[in-house]
Every structure is written in structure tokens, then in C-alpha cells.
Amino acid sequence: MLSIIQAAGWPIWPLVACSILALALIIERFLSLKTARVAPPRLLDEALAVSRTSVPAPDVVRQLEQNSALGEVLASGFRALNSDPRCTEADLRANMESTGRAVAHRLERYLNALATVASAAPLLGLLGTVIGMIEIFGSQGAAGGATGANPAQLAHGISVALYNTAFGLIVAIPALIFWRYFRGRVDEYLLTLELAAERFVRHLNHLRRA
Helix, strand or coil, X not given: CHHHHHHHCCCHHHHHHHHHHHHHHHXXXXXXXXXXXXXXCCHHHHHHHHCCXXXXXXXXXXXXXXXXXXXXXXXXXXXXXXXXXXXXXXXXXXXXXXXXXXXXXXXXXXXXXXXXXXXXXHHHHHXXXXXXXXXHHHHHHHHCCCCCCCHHHHXXXXXXXXXXXXXXXXXXXXXXXXXXXHXXXXXXXXXXXHHHHHHHHHHHHHHHHC
């Protein structure tokens, strides 16, 4: 691998940095977008069960908030009702929507950076290709008319061009695939949170009137 990097010349170093960044972002998003950390399947039913007759105690609400992203949204509804038992349904929705926007922003974190790597890597590869072509033509010009091109410089220029093109695609293709995967996963989570929040608001509204 080191020999390939040396053969590709200095233009490959930005691509190496992009590959490290993309790998770090992919690992971070895999850990952060686990279902247990975003929307545990039974959490909504448990929250409905503990608040069947009244709003739970503050320590239960705090525990729910720290459970997951969905728990944070649900806990905001409990907090709104605790702070003002006479609050309207519109106030409940506003509190939960505000928390939901913050959660959505957190779920989408680093996706733009991953998309940027996917877009920039082919361009950096193209830059390396152009630099390699410049070296090829430079070696022909420097060698002089009768003697022909310098074989070592010619081979180096071709290596720079081809290695950078290939490495740019190697970085860009997985980054694009994972960006689309994470984008779809976040959209699915946001829909789950929205539906759960809508059901929970109706429950809290009924609890408020009781």
C-alpha cells in the first residue's frame, strides 16, 4: 500500500485524508444511529403505560429523556405538562416539535460532511490525473527532440495519473453509498419520531383533560 502511495505522488495525500475522514464519519454514524439509541421499539408503549392515569415523577421523566432520541421527544411533552398542567394542545405540540427539530439536527449531523467527501474525492482524483498528465508532457519536452521521452519520468507521470483516478473513485463510491444509506435511515427515524409524537400528544391531551 505504501508503495502505491509513493508511486501516486503528492496529489494522493488529500485523498488519503478524505478516506480517513470518511471512515471515521461512517463508524461514528453507525454507532450514533443504532435503533436502541434513537427509537427503541417498545419505548412509546412503556411511556404510555407509566402515564396512564397521571404524569410520572420528574426522575422517571429524566430517565426517559436520557434513554434515546425518542425518549427526549416524549419527555419534553411530560415536562410541558408538569410545568403547566393547563397548557393547551398547541403548547404541547410546540414543545415537542422544538425538541424534535433539535433531535433531527443531531441525527443529520456529519451527513453533509460525508456527502462532501463523496463529491470531492473524484475531483481530487481528477486533479491528480491532470498533474500526472502534466508530468508526462513535461518529461517529453525536457528530454529533447531526438532522444525521446525520459522513460522514468514518463512512467511516473502515468502512475500519478492512474493511481489518483482509481483512488479517487475508491474513496468516493463507498462514501456515496453510505451517505445514501444513512440519509434513508435518518428519514425513516424521523418518520417514526413524528408518528410517535403525534400519538403521544393525543395521549397527553386526554391526560390533561382527565
